[in-house]
Amino acid sequence: MARLIVLGGGVAGHTTATFAAKWLGSSHEVMVVTPNAKWNWIPSNIWVGVGELSKEDVTFDLAPVYSKAGISYKQAKAVAIHPEGKDGSDKPYVVIEHTSKAKAGETEEVEYDYLVNATGPKLNFGATPGLGVGSNLGEHTVSVCTADHAEHAAHELKICIDKMKSGETQKFLIGTGHGMCTCQGAAFEYIFNIEHEIAKAGVRDKAEIKWISNESFLGDFGMGGLHMKVGGYVVSSKLFAESLYAERDIEWIIGAHVNKVESGKASYELLDGSMHEEEFDFSMLIPPFAGVGLKAYDKAGEDITATIFAPNGFMKVDANYAAGTYENWKASDWPRTYQNPTYSNMFAAGIAFAPPHIISKPMSSVNGTPINPTPPRTGMPSGIIGKAVAHSICDLITKGDGAHLHEASMAEMGAACVASAGKGILDGTAAAMTVFPVVPDFEKYPGTGRDTEYTFGEIGLAGHWIKHILHYLFMWKAQLKPGWTLIPE
């Protein structure tokens, strides 16, 4: 009987574990190690952050779902990986630290045959002075990265709306809190949802809403922008976003590295090296992401973290990490199987894998500060990768070491983004966009790197309905309710 341990029960890890358990049945063990008791459909945190949904609407308890699926579940966080075992045993194991109330702080060694690292990102608030400490959010801004953060954000937003109702003007600053952030899409959704709520409350004239991001053009989204066919015309996300911001009267600052946050004030550096400040009453700045800080040791107990993980803490997989400068980047640099090159029984899925390089054109200020979005690994690729990894491991277990590994390259998959721009059954809007492939392939699609035949974009009520239906579908799927396997990642 083989044991597969999945570290992290988020979008990628949950997908890997649930499919592996289904395909392997009871003859092998699938175990999930994840610190939270609840699963969170993170994309819907945006609506929690404006008070349109509650934390309960976007989360559910993991234990009963895993028990139903026959998955062993440890509410704990992984601390270290020992891929060669230890003195006296060749069996690889992970050291975990329990986080449940009953066992908090206890450590345990759990042996594995196969390991999937799907620990997602460390929310690295500490990278920007004042934004927070380590992975903890600071006091000056809000966040929507977790359901708890989002609830707090909704509370702060309500205070601002009340102030505006009593005649005060409020400044809102939404975007990215560092030059190396990803997830611009989430901030994009949040700014438009905030604008929508403020307008709904009848106090739009009292709000000054501003966007700040590390993108070198509006609508870059960390993918070098996307293009969509709207009514037969191909429109760049830059022009699409600029029109939308202008229509909703939202100003923007781009090419910005936020380098300090204080009470009511964010300081930032622009691409030309100039330093500026922006005041705010309410601010949501996405933190940069890093790996969660797992350590790795060899049999002798020597630290091999640098062999297994990239300097940013994400796990090395079958990517080309020696691609060099921008002009040498190729679609084929991107990983296909997500297998660790040193230990073939270890894989990474979702945000936890180390990308070979960014997707957008690299940029830095004259002072040498990198100011460019890092590559997004959104829900859809995370789920698809998680499923492919589950497939590979199941085949390795059932067919032996020579089994063919399943592939899911981000340079060969498209992504569908449905970005909410306001929630409401009849007045909601969302921008639905597709892009193919996520990572441009300049060899296959000379010039632009993308296939415009597979691009599509639309903004309107229909998009909102799609987004809303997706919320229910993914919550349904993650709870393994009837028909869950039919719902695509």
Next chain:
Amino acid sequence: MIKDLIQYPQTPPIEFNAPVRFFNEDLFNLIDDLKDTMKEHNLNGLSAFQIGNPHSVIVVKDKDNNYIELINSRIFFKKEKITTNETTTYFPDINIDIIRDRHIKVMYEDREGSQKFLDASDEFAVLIQRKIDYNFGANFSIRLNDAKKEQLDMKLEHGIDVVIDNSCPTNFKRDKVLKVINILLAISLIAVFSKYFISDDAIVVLSEYLNNGFYLISSMIIFYTFFAYWEGSKYTNCMSCQIGNIIGTALFHFAKLIALITLKYFII
């Protein structure tokens, strides 16, 4: 080499540009072609997109008539809005008011790939903004609101300057009724399939709700027909084609409803 300028009604052979990655002979030739074409047509700015090349390259003339080569340019700072009256080589005979930024800061690369910055104001800033729009695959029509876009289409198709008063508006209130009908149809469709996920007791309740929903939808289609006729009658110029349109739309939605009822009959 002088290149042909792409002009309306020709569709540009490429849809958008991508960053320049190689600073080599091909790039230098492209820049030379842009300059030759500018000289031939007496232009003060040209984007590679306008001659059908898929790279982010712009050549502009500054106020002293020096050529500035902007590769992979980005506007990262802007200040003060102005309305400018613009024309462009794609629509040579058309002038349109567009809102632009009066002062901009541009980051770009030169032909060696070195990072450079440029401050531009007024006409020069507007010129660069227009060329950067082309880099991203669009002419100035992208900056127009729906009403102005419609005016532009009229002008292009019929040479008419303004939309004639009392012509058919493009947005009717009846479209909102239609939207609600479509939403109800979509919900009912999802509800029919939700049968597979709910208990037998719940199916009985669902079936009742669906039947009531079908009555509601059919009443709304009837309401739509009369309301649309009344609303359309306010626009005398467009009534004849509207009647056909309204009847067709109503029948189409009735057909959708009948299909849904049939589906429900077989599934539930």
